Amino acid sequence: MDDLLNVSNIxxxxxxxxxxxxxxxxxxxxxxxxxxKEGEVVxxxxxxxxxxxxxxxxxxxxxxxxxxxxxDIVFKGEVLSQERKEQLRGKEICLIPQSVNFLDPLMxxxxxxxxxxxxxxxxxxxxxxxxxxxxxxxxxxVDDLYPFELSGGMARKVLLSTALLSNPELxxxxxxTPGLDSQSVKETIKxxxxxxxxxxxxxxxxxxxxxxxxxxxxxxxxxxxYVIEINKTENFNDVNNLLHPYTKSLIEALPxxxxxxxxxxxxxxxxxxxxYFENCPIRDDxxxxxxxxxxxxxxxxxxxxxxxxxxE
Amino acid sequence: MxxxxxxxxxxxxxxxxxxKNISISIPDNKVIxxxxxxxxxxxxxxxxxTGYIENYTGTxxxxxxxxxxxxxxxxxxxxQHPEKTMNPKWKMHKVLEESWNPPQELMDTFGLxxxxxxxxxNELSGGELQRFSILRALNPNTKFIIADEISTMLDAVTQVQxxxxxxxxxxxxxxxxxxxSHDKELLDVIADDIILFDDINKL
Ligand SMILES: Nc1ncnc2c1ncn2[C@@H]1O[C@H](COP(=O)(O)OP(=O)(O)OP(=O)(O)O)[C@@H](O)[C@H]1O
Ligand SMILES: Nc1ncnc2c1ncn2[C@@H]1O[C@H](COP(=O)(O)OP(=O)(O)OP(=O)(O)O)[C@@H](O)[C@H]1O
Ligand SMILES: [Mg+2]
Ligand SMILES: [Mg+2]
Numbered sequence: 001m002d003d004l005l006n007v008s009n010i011x012x013x014x015x016x017x018x019x020x021x022x023x024x025x026x027x028x029x030x031x032x033x034x035x036x037k038e039g040e041v042v043x044x045x046x047x048x049x050x051x052x053x054x055x056x057x058x059x060x061x062x063x064x065x066x067x068x069x070x071x072d073i074v075f076k077g078e079v080l081s082q083e084r085k086e087q088l089r090g091k092e093i094c095l096i097p098q099s100v101n102f103l104d105p106l107m108x109x110x111x112x113x114x115x116x117x118x119x120x121x122x123x124x125x126x127x128x129x130x131x132x133x134x135x136x137x138x139x140x141x142v143d144d145l146y147p148f149e150l151s152g153g154m155a156r157k158v159l160l161s162t163a164l165l166s167n168p169e170l171x172x173x174x175x176x177t178p179g180l181d182s183q184s185v186k187e188t189i190k191x192x193x194x195x196x197x198x199x200x201x202x203x204x205x206x207x208x209x210x211x212x213x214x215x216x217x218x219x220x221x222x223x224x225x226y227v228i229e230i231n232k233t234e235n236f237n238d239v240n241n242l243l244h245p246y247t248k249s250l251i252e253a254l255p256x257x258x259x260x261x262x263x264x265x266x267x268x269x270x271x272x273x274x275x276y277f278e279n280c281p282i283r284d285d286x287x288x289x290x291x292x293x294x295x296x297x298x299x300x301x302x303x304x305x306x307x308x309x310x311x312e
Numbered sequence: 313m314x315x316x317x318x319x320x321x322x323x324x325x326x327x328x329x330x331x332k333n334i335s336i337s338i339p340d341n342k343v344i345x346x347x348x349x350x351x352x353x354x355x356x357x358x359x360x361x362t363g364y365i366e367n368y369t370g371t372x373x374x375x376x377x378x379x380x381x382x383x384x385x386x387x388x389x390x391x392q393h394p395e396k397t398m399n400p401k402w403k404m405h406k407v408l409e410e411s412w413n414p415p416q417e418l419m420d421t422f423g424l425x426x427x428x429x430x431x432x433x434n435e436l437s438g439g440e441l442q443r444f445s446i447l448r449a450l451n452p453n454t455k456f457i458i459a460d461e462i463s464t465m466l467d468a469v470t471q472v473q474x475x476x477x478x479x480x481x482x483x484x485x486x487x488x489x490x491x492x493s494h495d496k497e498l499l500d501v502i503a504d505d506i507i508l509f510d511d512i513n514k515l
Contacts, residue, residue: 045478048439048470098438137350152392152461155352175438178464179392180349181494207467253468255497262471265423
């Protein structure tokens with residue numbers, strides 16, 4: 001099937017001013033490539049601060065002014081310019097944002113969920129909005145509430161419903177389920193699967209591994225601005241089928257797998273060698289000064305010198 | 313020492329009671345987990361206990377003594393959505409200093425980098441903000457932590473690190489924890505007891 005979305009060699013950096021006029025360029029995403037096909041759900045799991053939300057914002061064209069983005073975002077074969085991203089945003093490409101600050105504080109939530117629709121379509125749109133809201137357990141009186149009157153979970157559900165209602169070709173879901181009760185999580189999983197069945201694409205960013213396991217075709221692992229592994233979903237049921245040591249530690253850290261502690265944090269900035277060098281249990285001197293590239297190994301994409309024959 | 317909420321009732325709007333004569337008691341040497349449906353009133357209860365909501369009936373006490381809402385509140389709330397509670401016009405060092413100046417060692421254990429202190433709140437990732445709001449609450453005068461879904465934006469590895477650091481800090485400083493979460497598996501590993509909100513919120 002065709003690629004719906006193709007993220008091609010994206011790098012994102014910020015210019016920081018430290019002590020007066022000293023400039024420092026902070027690189028937060030490095031040479032990142034990823035694709036989503038029609039009818040496919042690709043999940044992104046990864047360390048906090050690894051660049052997942054910024055990638056989402058780059059696709060939607062909402063990076064902050066001081067962020068430099070290189071590389072191409074290709075949607076249905078077309079390289080998207082900033083203008084084009086703005087045209088598609090909220091229509092063909094929708095974001096479910098991680099931050100609840102995306103809600104308009106001055107607008108009732110029923111109203112904001114349906115968005116901009118022509119007058120003659122409003123009645124129909126309100127009907128659909130009510131259906132989606134009630135599916136997520138948001139009663140009729142919620143339509144007239146302002147965002148500050150919502151509970152945490154209700155705010156999430158409004159953000160989710162808003163994206164579903166615009167019926168996009170591609171959904172970029174940036175943490176759609178944190179803090180949601182299990183019933184709503186089930187509902188979300190159903191909706192994500194349904195979208196894929198309808199031929200749409202979903203890029204699902206999540207820390208909730210179960211949601212990824214239940215919906216995704218493939219799972220990409222981010223660490224410090226790099227994709228370090230892309231593996232088939234079924235392989236995540238057994239750590240032995242996972243290649244990168246970080247990916248393994250992520251699965252072993254789940255409460256049900258023993259809540260295993262792995263020390264170490266990701267580096268602040270881009271480093272000269274492997275981004276996982278500092279914390280890696282299988283590292284070699286060679287890894288310190290050489291960045292591994294993302295290569296294929298038995299059908300799995302992996303960024304680690306151990307697998308490309310550079311080190312034992 | 314115990315933190316007690318005694319017979320708390322509260323409604324945002326007339327005729328729509330959210331908290332219905334709730335009582336809950338948190339010892340300073342335990343982690344009490346709290347689970348419940350979305351929109352049922354867990355965050356509201358957290359805000360009552362920590363002094364952010366005042367016009368409720370009932371009392372909040374430290375052992376037998378009613379907490380005076382004027383000074384530093386002994387029960388500190390870590391909010392469910394950190395991005396909503398940080399002044400966008402304050403850089404992170406000011407956000408932190410408003411509560412206290414944590415020693416470098418604690419900054420490191422909680423994975424906070426000095427580089428972040430010079431940034432605005434919207435220049436940090438969701439999980440980075442969440443870690444800030446956890447450390448912000450650990451002021452030496454804090455006796456209880458009310459943790460409202462505090463690790464939802466952390467990857468599994470960081471989640472273990474942060475809970476490990478927090479449980480350790482609270483044990484050493486005799487701080488009790490009320491941990492609200494929808495994640496039963498998480499509460500099973502961090503909490504001593506788990507309370508269902510519906511069980512305590514009925515007349
Ligand atoms: N405006 C900015 N200036 C400088 N650095 C930034 C800015 N915005 C984000 N960053 C940094 O870029 C990195 C990636 O941020 P991003 O929000 O994409 O992380 P994330 O993977 O979504 O993390 P989380 O899981 O915690 O939400 C973080 O380390 C963050 O501090
Ligand atoms: N400021 C407010 N004004 C009016 N109503 C409010 C306000 N804050 C919350 N509510 C309402 O109070 C009820 C309880 O909200 P609360 O935030 O306590 O729920 P919660 O149990 O924390 O839910 P969640 O798990 O979704 O975070 C909800 O119906 C909500 O709409
Ligand atoms: Mg994020
Ligand atoms: Mg809540």
